[in-house]
Amino acid sequence: MAANAQDGDFWSRVRFGGGLGLGFGSGYTDVTVAPQAIYQFNDYVALGAGVQFSYVDQRNWYSAMMYGPNAIVLFNPIPQVQLSAEVEQLRVNLDVDAGRYGTEQAYSRDFWNTGLFLGAGYSMQNVTVGVRYNVLYNDNDFVYSQAWMPFVRVYF
Template sequence: MKKNTFNALAKSVLLTLFLVIPLSGFSQEPSSSKAETEGFWDNVQFGGGLGVAIGNDFTDITIAPSAIYNFNEHFALGSGLQYSRLKQKNLFASNVLGANLIGLYNPLEEIQLSLELEQVHVNTTYVDLFNNAKRSFWNTGLYVGGGYRADNVTIGARFNLLFDKDKDLYGDALMPFVRIYF
């Protein structure tokens, strides 16, 4: 797909999400919403991710706590932090530190759509025979996603609209996820 066609498609998807999702929140509901009848902390959920991958001289440890505020049964907004340490013996070592903002929309109880902005800073040291080369950069991701939700767990995939294979931290624009909030 040509880059101009892809950019036009990405802009159309974003415009649709920003126009359609907020408008559906004004559907007929009782005059007192969940947020009005309960305290602030009753509408907050905490969660995130914890990942460990170890094998054949490779280590990947990720800690990603997050929190969301549920405005009602359909809409939530939140933020999170992320730290990852990746190391391949005699090849590279990398630290990734950043934050994200996420908006969640549940049109049905079992379906969750998301829009997420992620900003991370990457510090990588590559090892070779003569010296260590270092690379430090910022990586921005704008993800649209969808998944199947059962209680407090959502399994799905997200697509990075800003993905650039030559500059991106991740190897692909499409990424699976498991999202858990308590």
């Protein structure tokens, strides 16, 4: 019976969440699905893992599929403040059309991209809104347009 009590205690500390993203514009599509689970050790610390899938397409310019795992550590020094560290490893399949203005040749490139994000946010029950910074950001990484990114995290 003790094992069942421990199992029940474990699952009562697991929370599920993640992110969904949709962006549409003139010839532009961006779809992201990123489920995640965290284990809440106590009121201050949680550790989690997840996966991410993104599809981005800019008509007559490029399209990319990105997918891979991620891990996150959350620290709440007080209930309203959440600090985070995240690492993600994305496989990127990039197809670039002939230059938007006919200035380059079409090509495809498949590569791995690693991101290491440090973040801070304001928490309200299950939701945290904040900003994170990719300390490994590189202008030539073809994945993110800048190092700073806003986020909304929801865990149930």
